[in-house]
Amino acid sequence: MLAVNAADHPHVAADGPVAVLVNAAAGRGRQRGLLPRLLHRLAATGRPVRVLPARTADEAEAACRAAVHDGASALVALGGDGTVHRAVQAIAGTALPFGPVPLGTGNDFAADVGLPADPLAAVDVIAAALRAGRTRPVDLALMTAADGTRRWYASVLAAGFDAIVNERANRMRWPRGPRRYDLAILVELARLRPRRYTLRLDGVAHEVDAVLVAVGNCASYGGGMRICPDADPTDGLLDVVVGGRFDRRTLVRVKPRIYRGTHVAHPLVRGYRARTVELAAEGITTYADGERALDLPLTVTAAPAALRLLR
Template identity: 65%
Template sequence: MPDAPIALLANPTAARGRHAGLLRAIAVALSSAGRPVRIMSAADRAAALAAVGTAVRDGVAALVVAGGDGTVHLGLQAVAGTGLPFGVVPAGSGNDFAEALGLPADPVRAAEGAARALAEGRTRAVDLARLTAADGAVTWFGAVLGAGFDSIVNERANRMRFPRGPSRYDIAIFAELVRLRPRRYTITLDGVVHELPAVLVAVGNTSSYGGGMRICPDADPTDGLLDVVLADPMSRWTLTRLKPRLATGAHVTHPLVHVFRAREVELAAEGITTYADGERVAALPVRILAVPAALNLLDSGPCTT
């Protein structure tokens, strides 16, 4: 519809509120597409999911999200597979999905680029991953799913009441390193079953998670495949030494780290809860399928710093 609005979902608490004052500027930049901008506010995750779902059903011209990977994750649940143009304004502490797709790093420039793309009808097709849990619930993700040491750390950190901020994760990492032990996984890659112990399992549609850790460095969100990275049982010392190499993706050259590619991945293990795009998703077992061209991304131009 020529007069359909742009729906904007913004997370004012992303990046600990660093970009909250830019919401008006982002909305003004989006309005340069010649359409009204409908800003959606949500008190919690459930309300945000309901808001984006309603917006898509109402027939908006595009859905744009302003926030980090968690906000992107919420938006994907509404637009995946619909063909509706989707814009990303990176404004979080972790913007791995936006960075992997080469989007502008500055929030206002990203919004301007999304507006130009919408006005010109310029989009590009991007793959997504579709996860099906044991109960049949479906969740889409755009970046990386963690199902090993990283997800165990997230579980501990989310249970902790104190301290707040990044130091909570540092404490959780230390606590789980002390308890480090391999888990027994059943991993099925395009129908081929592997039974093996591992300390780290990640499934990537794009390359990085956690604000720049390139866990799946060669993952390509346009190849119709998922990259699966596994780490064999290793000592606490080896895992600690391996962690800095995640920044460049050099960890995949370590003899205890293995990389696979598959269109369909099934994971099963006891006591593991998965996290995708930084969000808590489902306990194993899960089935993950690469869905080519599931996202119609507003092509807002090259990344700038």
């Protein structure tokens, strides 16, 4: 379990601006017309609002880090889980209050921490918390790669079939849109085979042959799939769900059950809970909060109360 000391980070300026990270492409741009109303409701708190300049994911992270350094009083992310992922790289372990406004195609983190699905309702909750100076502690997870690279995530780390499908879809140039992901699923289903994983959970080793492996700080990923249905982002623990030697037919049958979280009752699924998860397998690139993350092997460590949520 990772100890996080907010005192090691820049002081939060109570009179500083509310920094707002906007992903204009979130939700394929469908919610773009809401932006003026969302910003107006944040400005109604009486604090200055500053939209962070960011055209790329790297620029978004850099802008969030600069906002923390320059004395923002809060950070609000308008987007989906990918936008949250970029924001938490800058604010994990700091005292800076954070509010995620669900505008993406996948808004699992915002839903799992109890914010409304409607963006206007969510920003009202965040604005009320800003006025009252109210935050709630929420856990994060910290990944560390073999070379020492560190990345935070808020929701779920995928290290099995779903990560392989994402990697395939990201390499494809055709077709565009969601059909590319659907095609990647078909290609990888045809190539499906269990992989040998080495798991070390709080120091206890497990060798498993598996198709699905997820390490959850929260319950959901992929737009409402409850892969780690019992995960609680306030318990200081990580939930690990392993789907074993599924064949194609069984996996196709079980996958819809993930939306309800009932897949964990299947005899080929095992669940674990740990503070530290060491995970190794050949040829797997992981995805965290839906974003391409680190190659295996890596270590995931629970970071209790690493985020101050505006709620």
